[in-house]
Amino acid sequence: MQTIQQKKDILTSRYTMRTNLLLSTLFVLTGSFAVWAQEKDKKEEENIGTEVVNVVKPYTPTISDANKIQETPQLNDSITTAKKAINYTIFSVPVASTFTPAKGKASGLQKAAKERLYNSYLSLGLGNYNTAKLDFYTSHDFSRDESLDVILNHHSSQGGIDDVVLDDKFFNTSLEAYYRQRDRYMSWGVNGGFKHQIYNWYGLPQGEYAYDADEISGIDEKQSYYTGFVGANMDFVDSFFTGGEVYYRRFWDGFSSGENRAVLKPQFEFPVGDELLSLDLDVDYVGGSFERHYENTDELKYSNVFGGITPSIQILSDKLAINLGASAYYNQDIENSEGNFYIYPQVDASYSVVEEYVIAYGGIKGGLKQNSYYDYAQENPYVSPTINMMPTDQKYNGFAGLRGKFLPTVGYNIKGSYIKENNKYLYRSNSFNTGVDSGIINGESYAFGNSFEVVYDDVTTISVFGEINVDVTRNLTLGVNGEFSDYSTDEEVEAWNLPTIKGSFFGSFSKGKWSAGVNAFYVGERKDYINSPNLLTSEGPLVVDLDGFFDVNANIGYDITEQWSAFIKANNITGTQYDRLVNYPVQGFQILAGASYKFDL
Secondary structure (H helix, E strand, O other), rough: OOOHHHHHHHHHHHHHHHHHHHHHHHHHHHHHHHHHHHHHHHHHHHHHOOOOOOOOOOOOOOOOOOOOOOOOOOOOOOOOOOOOOOOOOOOOOOOOOOOOOOOOOOOOOOOOOOOOOOOEEEEEEHHHHHHHHEEEEEEEOOOOOEEEEEEEEEEEOOOOOOOOOOOOEEEEEEEEEEEEEOOOOOOEEEEEEEEEEEOOOOOOHHHHHHHOOHHHHOHHHHHHHEEEEEEEEEEOOOOOOEEEEEEEEEEEEOOOEEEEEEEEEEEEEEEOOOOOEEEEEEEEEEEEEEEOOOOOOOOOEEEEEEEEEEEEEEEEEOOEEEEEEEEEEEEEEOOOOOOEEEEEEEEEEEEEEEOOOEEEEEEEEEEEEEOHHHHHHHHHOOOOOOOOOEEEEEEEEEEEEEEEEOOEEEEEEEEEEEEEEEEEEEEEEEEEEEEEHHHHOOOOOOOOOEEEEEEEEEEEEEEEEEEEEOOOOOEEEEEEEEEEEEEOOOOOOOOOOOOOOEEEEEEEEEOOOOOEEEEEEEEEEEEEEEEOOOOOOOOOOEEEEEEOOOEEEEEEEEEEOOEEEEEEEEEEOOOOOEEEEEEEOOOOOEEEEEEEEEEOO
């Protein structure tokens, strides 16, 4: 009896024999076909005939329409809910209505009357202390691109401050003309003018330092200032030279002092990649002379010129703006044959933290400032004509702050600063004569404790400033600001006549024919000193404290007609005759009333 394994071997042997037989047969047939094909190919090569192919009809494919199966699937699940038939009827009830809509009427916009513009303006006001104020302005257009402006200003007072024994009147008149021309690629202008000012050194010491009547009668306290200037400016479009300015000024006084000032400031701009490189040049000369020194009769001369270059580039993005630059200056003291080279940073940036509401800003800058007799006399007309002149070297001014809005109508600005200045100018009371026994230092009318000298020192200033502006309505705006400063001096005992606290409040109102404004400011305590041969102590000159003062000013105006208007101005409303400078009280309550007239000339 055969086993299962033996049966498997027999079946495998038979399968192998059948497979070999089929493969042998297939091989023989394949070889025969290959021989026949080769013979046929040889015959065709020997006799190649022609053959005609007739195309009965070209192939034209068609697209059949698709038919959508019109069949709704049957849902047999237990979840589906059968639709319930709803039968309803409409029950109409008539309702009486007495409403009759009114016909609409288009409301037109009231077009504001176009205000007529006049090319000339004249204002005249008179007040107590025999005060007179005159302002005149006219503008004439020669053509669409040419115009000439003329400005005349006058402000004077005959004085009358209580307890002042010398003449305390002042006089200030200026005349200026400006011609400008504009075209497509360039605009330019020239200007010139003259100014005449009269002040009096009326601030004599009081109390135990007061002079007697005979000494006072010999004092001629008048000082006169004269200024003449010419200048020009230009601006170019689509040019590497973008513009600049140049001017010359001559300044002299009633004590044979004279000063010349010339300034040239061209500006250039060059493309650098996607940004623009700005290049500002600055050439500044000042030179002059005084008839004498304060302590002796030798002539005092000064002459100083510097040149500077400031390249800068501005980088802007959606929220960030950066100005990168630096300044290089060379200063030459011509009178003393001394020269110095200075480099200053010119970097500032701002970043919009919250658009319009929070903007952070900061930077560090510096510069060389040209000081002049003209600038000193405009800021403090009671300086003596015996000033040493030198420029101020502001090493750096680092600042950082936030500005923006608390609300859409409430703006703010907060800033902190750290400033380092070399040769910063300070006003200090001059030494003065105290009698024949002490010896006469200077016999001029400004040498009786009634004038100021300019001293220079290296000063470091740390300050914090804050300001808030409020647009209460479209017609009313208010604002307040304040600043605290701390000064550190190198050689001087104090930072003379610089207040540690300053603040102001201001507001303006305008509606219809009425307008009004108010301005109140506070200046904190300052320090000066008394220096005289008979008053020197073992510790040096006597330091005096000047009290802080609060000054309130207001004005109101009314348009009587299109051309005529009236105004009233009140200054120092509190009436306090505070000392702005040592021994120099101001006028008390002042009121000025007048009218203005607009016309074509």
